[in-house]
Amino acid sequence: MNNKISIRIDGELIPATPGASLLETALAHGKFIPSLCHMKGLSSVGACRLCLVEVAGVNRLLPACTTPVQDGMSVTTQSDKLRRYRKITLELLFAERNHVCAVCVSNSHCDLQSLAQRLGVTSVRYPYTFPKVPVDLTHKKFALDQNRCILCTRCVRVCAEVEGAHVWAVSSRGVGSRLVCELNRAWADSRY
Amino acid sequence: MSRTITIDHVTRIEGHAKIEIHLNDQGKVASTQFHVTQFRGFEKFVEGRPYYEMPAITARICGICPVSHLLASVKACDAIMAVTIPEAGRLLRELLHCAQFVQSHALSFFHLSAPDLLLGFDSDPKLRNVVGLIEKHPEAARDGIALRKFGQQAIERLAGERIHPSWTVPGGVNKPLSAENRDFILSGLPLARSIIRRTLKTFKAMLDGFPAESESFGNMPTMHAGLTDFDNRLQIYDGIVRFRDAEGQSVATIARPVEYSRYIGEASMPDSYLKAPYFKPLGYPDGAYRVGPLARLNVAETCGTPEADLELIEYRQRLGRMVHSSFFYHYARLIEALYASERMEDLLHMPELLDTHVRAEASVNAREGVGIVEAPRGVLIHHYKVDDRGAMQWANLIVATGHHNLAMNRSIQQVAERFVDGNALKEGAVNRVSAVVRAYDPCLSCSTHAFGRVPMQLRLLSPEGRLLQEVTAG
Numbered sequence: 001m002n003n004k005i006s007i008r009i010d011g012e013l014i015p016a017t018p019g020a021s022l023l024e025t026a027l028a029h030g031k032f033i034p035s036l037c038h039m040k041g042l043s044s045v046g047a048c049r050l051c052l053v054e055v056a057g058v059n060r061l062l063p064a065c066t067t068p069v070q071d072g073m074s075v076t077t078q079s080d081k082l083r084r085y086r087k088i089t090l091e092l093l094f095a096e097r098n099h100v101c102a103v104c105v106s107n108s109h110c111d112l113q114s115l116a117q118r119l120g121v122t123s124v125r126y127p128y129t130f131p132k133v134p135v136d137l138t139h140k141k142f143a144l145d146q147n148r149c150i151l152c153t154r155c156v157r158v159c160a161e162v163e164g165a166h167v168w169a170v171s172s173r174g175v176g177s178r179l180v181c182e183l184n185r186a187w188a189d190s191r192y
Numbered sequence: 193m194s195r196t197i198t199i200d201h202v203t204r205i206e207g208h209a210k211i212e213i214h215l216n217d218q219g220k221v222a223s224t225q226f227h228v229t230q231f232r233g234f235e236k237f238v239e240g241r242p243y244y245e246m247p248a249i250t251a252r253i254c255g256i257c258p259v260s261h262l263l264a265s266v267k268a269c270d271a272i273m274a275v276t277i278p279e280a281g282r283l284l285r286e287l288l289h290c291a292q293f294v295q296s297h298a299l300s301f302f303h304l305s306a307p308d309l310l311l312g313f314d315s316d317p318k319l320r321n322v323v324g325l326i327e328k329h330p331e332a333a334r335d336g337i338a339l340r341k342f343g344q345q346a347i348e349r350l351a352g353e354r355i356h357p358s359w360t361v362p363g364g365v366n367k368p369l370s371a372e373n374r375d376f377i378l379s380g381l382p383l384a385r386s387i388i389r390r391t392l393k394t395f396k397a398m399l400d401g402f403p404a405e406s407e408s409f410g411n412m413p414t415m416h417a418g419l420t421d422f423d424n425r426l427q428i429y430d431g432i433v434r435f436r437d438a439e440g441q442s443v444a445t446i447a448r449p450v451e452y453s454r455y456i457g458e459a460s461m462p463d464s465y466l467k468a469p470y471f472k473p474l475g476y477p478d479g480a481y482r483v484g485p486l487a488r489l490n491v492a493e494t495c496g497t498p499e500a501d502l503e504l505i506e507y508r509q510r511l512g513r514m515v516h517s518s519f520f521y522h523y524a525r526l527i528e529a530l531y532a533s534e535r536m537e538d539l540l541h542m543p544e545l546l547d548t549h550v551r552a553e554a555s556v557n558a559r560e561g562v563g564i565v566e567a568p569r570g571v572l573i574h575h576y577k578v579d580d581r582g583a584m585q586w587a588n589l590i591v592a593t594g595h596h597n598l599a600m601n602r603s604i605q606q607v608a609e610r611f612v613d614g615n616a617l618k619e620g621a622v623n624r625v626s627a628v629v630r631a632y633d634p635c636l637s638c639s640t641h642a643f644g645r646v647p648m649q650l651r652l653l654s655p656e657g658r659l660l661q662e663v664t665a666g
Contacts (some may be wrong), residue, residue, distance in 0.1 A: 102356070103248040135240050137581040140555075143242055 005071035010078060016069040023051050023064035026077060033077050034086055034115055036093075037152035038065045042161055047153055049089050050115070053077050061085065083119070090116050095126040096175065097133065098147040112150060133178070138188030144179065151177055167192050209634075211625060212651045213608050215660070219615050222655070224605045226597070226629070228466035235587045243272050243556070243582045244362050250574065250589065251356045256299065259292035259347065260567035260592075262360045263429065264574040267563025269362030271449070272578055274557035280547035281364025286429040287539045288350050288360065289565065291377075293428060293532035294384060295343025296568035297485075297525045300633040301391070302336020305522055308627045309398065313405070314620040332394070335387045339529075342384040346536070349373040364551035371546060378540050381533060385499075388530045392503060395526060399510070402519065408610040409628045410518030410603025413438030414480050415471055416487035417595070419566045425496035426488055426531060428566040434491050435471060435481065440514045444473070449562035452573055456590065461597070468597040469590055480598035483570025484632065485524035490514050495527070497534035503527045518603050521631045528568075556582040567592045569633050593634040603628045612652075 004015045009026055016025045021044060026033050036048040046063035053064045056074035064077070076082070093099075093112065101107050133146035156168040156179070167190055171180045181187050209228055216222040238249055247265040251258040263285055270277055277285075307320045310329050319327070326333040344354045350369060351357030359365050399406070415438065419431035433446035435455065444455050457472040457479070471479030481487070490513075495501050504527055511520060539545060556578060563574045570592030577586040607628045611621040652661040 102252055103245060105245070135242065135583060137242055137583050 005069065007069050007071070007073040007075060009075050018069065018071075020069055021065055022053060022062075022067045022069055022073075022075060025069050026064060026075075031077055033064050034119060035065060036111055036115065036150060037154060039154050039157070042154065042157040045153060045157070047151060048093075050086055052082065052085060052089075054079060054082065086119055087121055090119060090121050091124045091126055093150050094121075094124045095128050096131075097149060098128075098130060100147075104148060106148070129175075136181070136187050138186040140188075142187070144181070144187055146178060149179055151179070155179070165192050209629065210651070211604060211629075212653060213612060213625075214653045215655065217655055219613075221605070221608045221612055224601065224608050226601045226604050228597075232465075235589055238584050238587050241584050243269055243561075243576060243578045243584055246574075246576060246584065246587075247360060247362070248356070248358060253589075253591075255355060257292055257296045257567055257569070258356050259288055259351075259360075260565060260572050261574070262357070263289055263565045264563040264567075264572045266360045266362055267430075267449075267565065268561040268574040268576045269563070270552075271561030271563065272556055272558050272576060272582070273362055273552070273554040275363055275552040275554045277364040277552050278547070278549045279544055280368065281550040281552070282430075283539055283542060283545050284350065284365050284369055284550060285360060287369075287536060287545070288347060289429045290532040290536045290539070291343045291346035291350065293343075293568050294529055294536075295340045295347065297529040297532070298336055298339035298343060300568070301522060301525055301529075302332065302339070304633070305627070305630055306332060306336065308623070308630070309395070309402075309522065313623050313627060317619055317623065320623070332391075335391060339384055339387045342380045345380065346377045349376055361551065363553060366551060368548045368550050369546055374540055374546065377536070381537055381540075385530070385533050388526060388533060389499075392526045392530065395523060396506075396510075399523070404610065405624070405627075406517050406519045408606050409624075409631055410599060410606060411516055412599075412602055412606065413516055414482050414599055414602075415443070415474075416490040416514075417471075417481050417483050417571055418488035418491035419564070419571065420492045421496075423496075424493035426492040426494070426500075426528075428532070430565070433564060433571060436491050436514070438514065438516065440490070444471070446564075449564045449573075450560065450575075452562060452564065452575070452590075456573075458590065458594075466597050467590070467594050469595050470598065477598055480602065481595065482518070482599045483592055483595040484521060484568075485528050486515060486518060486521045487570065488566065489524045489527065495531045497531050497538070499534055500527055500531035503530060518599070518628060518631045521633065525568075525633070556580060569593055570595055593632070596632050596634065600629060600632055600634065603632075 003018060005018055007014055007016050007025065009029065009031055014025065014029050023033055023035060023038060033051045033053065035051040037045060038051065044065040046066040049063060051064040052061040054076040055062050101113055104110070135146065136144040151170060153170060156170065159168045160166045167182055169180055170177050171184060172178055182190050209226065212225040212227070213221055214223045232253065234250060234253055238246065241249065246269060247262050250261045250265045253261050303322050307322065307325050310332060311320050311324055322333065347357070348354045350373065351359035359367060415435055417433060417435045419427040420434050421427050421431050433452065434442060435444040437443050446452050446455055455472050456469050457476065459468045459470060459476040461468050470476040471481050473479070489504060489507065495504055507523060507527060560577050565572050572592055573590040575588040576584060579585055604625055607625050611624045613621070651659060654660055
């Protein structure tokens with residue numbers, strides 16, 4: 001039984017597995033679609049909006065990580081419009097929290113930083129919001145720094161889907177969203 | 193009627209400053225005011241950050257001598273962890289600091305002040321800069337670049353990066369020194385030493401050419417403060433802060449860094465973002481004191497290295513035991529560069545320098561920590577308070593240039609009284625007022641790299657406060 005379907009990515013005919021996401025399929029064939037919240041082995045949530053692509057016949061942009069492939073689908077992953085939107089998205093991420101690369105412990109090994117460099121984000125056009133957000137230093141080995149959080153929820157999903165501990169969640173909504181430990185306790189008070 | 197004359201070249205100070213000269217009815221200088229017009233805010237925005245990030249954050253205060261902030265910061269963090277760091281870690285930190293002294297003193301002397309000294313205070317301002325120096329005195333310019341290169345390369349070999357390295361960490365350093373890197377640094381020392389010797393010889397030969405400047409460039413009795421060891425030898429990484437009065441009597445010592453506030457108070461000035469530290473027992477503003485090269489050589493009995501000690505003897509034969517003219521900061525700076533190069537050699541020959549145990553591990557064991565080092569410009573104090581988890585609650589940073597705030601103000605007044613004619617502001621006078629500030633090698637922003645336009649403003653005011661003339665150099 002042949003369970004393969006075909007899609008076109010940037011004009012190239014590519015075999016795909018039904019049920020797979022556009023992002024997985026593109027990455028498996030060496031195509032570059034930027035993403036920050038996607039992580040292999042975890043469910044997809046479409047949180048970061050960086051993997052938005054154009055699908056022929058659909059009049060809005062779709063996140064590649066949560067869009068399943070369909071036979072005959074024609075997808076554009078690189079266009080001026082997408083490049084512009086992706087830069088805007090990254091700039092908004094930088095403006096939303098306090099990202100200070102020079103003194104950040106993740107400097108030079110940071111997905112956000114390297115993606116910004118790859119996509120040519122050299123400045124941020126929006127006013128920084130400089131939110132006053134907490135740093136939880138209560139854990140003996142780790143620190144939670146909300147200043148650097150982009151709400152990708154990778155940690156939430158690893159903790160729930162890989163570890164099964166369900167320690168982390170996101171509280172509040174929109175720009176006020178914050179990562180919280182066990183219904184908003186200090187990390188040191190968690191059983192984990 | 194006010195007018196603006198723009199002198200279109202960099203004025204060779206680090207940071208942004210404005211000087212006001214007030215005139216009396218006779219057109220003579222009545223008073224002067226030195227304004228530092230930048231606000232940085234480091235003490236406030238570090239609140240809440242983990243203490244172990246402080247070295248990386250505070251190093252960003254300065255691009256010229258980040259190593260000084262790094263070292264003061266890691267020492268404050270050592271105190272919070274309540275650890276004695278491994279010997280190799282301590283020696284490596286001192287070695288790094290010596291390299292920093294060489295490069296920073298080279299920058300101050302050759303790049304910033306040599307144009308005044310070698311080309312003349314009244315020379316054409318268009319050429320009175322490092323480019324003019326390259327044209328007229330290419331050998332001096334080459335020496336300056338080579339000496340700074342040596343210091344910067346030594347820092348790079350030790351710490352991995354020339355600017356803002358992450359090598360110094362609370363508890364020590366994060367990587368031992370390899371024999372290869374030690375040998376590389378050693379191989380550069382003879383050239384560095386010969387440049388410093390040559391420059392000292394040239395400078396001493398020029399001394400008689402600046403009688404007016406020697407006499408009136410901040411030539412005033414003040415107290416002096418600097419680090420020494422128990423035997424009164426010059427120290428730059430660790431030691432006791434010693435205060436001597438204008439006559440040379442030792443009047444106070446700070447043996448435990450955390451007790452600095454018993455002797456050092458900080459006043460705020462209405463027209464400047466720079467705080468004005470003062471010696472508490474004498475109060476503000478009488479407790480003005482100086483730090484940095486001149487003060488260190490006044491405070492210490494000896495340098496503790498042979499060549500620098502010989503130079504120190506000659507220096508004192510020429511100028512006396514306590515030297516009060518800030519013009520001689522330049523001279524003292526060169527002797528210190530010699531000391532730093534000699535001390536580097538001593539350290540590089542110590543077998544324990546290559547020991548691989550370079551870092552002590554610990555968490556928060558004290559709620560408060562103070563780190564004091566000698567930055568090239570003078571005593572630098574970092575004082576942190578943290579909560580039980582190590583989150584910063586409060587910080588106080590007293591930078592070397594701050595200690596000089598009162599002394600610089602007085603020096604500006606002295607130079608202005610001597611050289612400024614109220615009826616017209618001459619370029620040579622402007623330059624001398626700038627040059628006395630330069631003698632202190634201030635780092636006003638404590639962040640700027642030696643690039644771009646650094647404006648300095650002089651304003652001549654009538655007794656009624658009317659702006660008569662404004663000169664902007666930058």
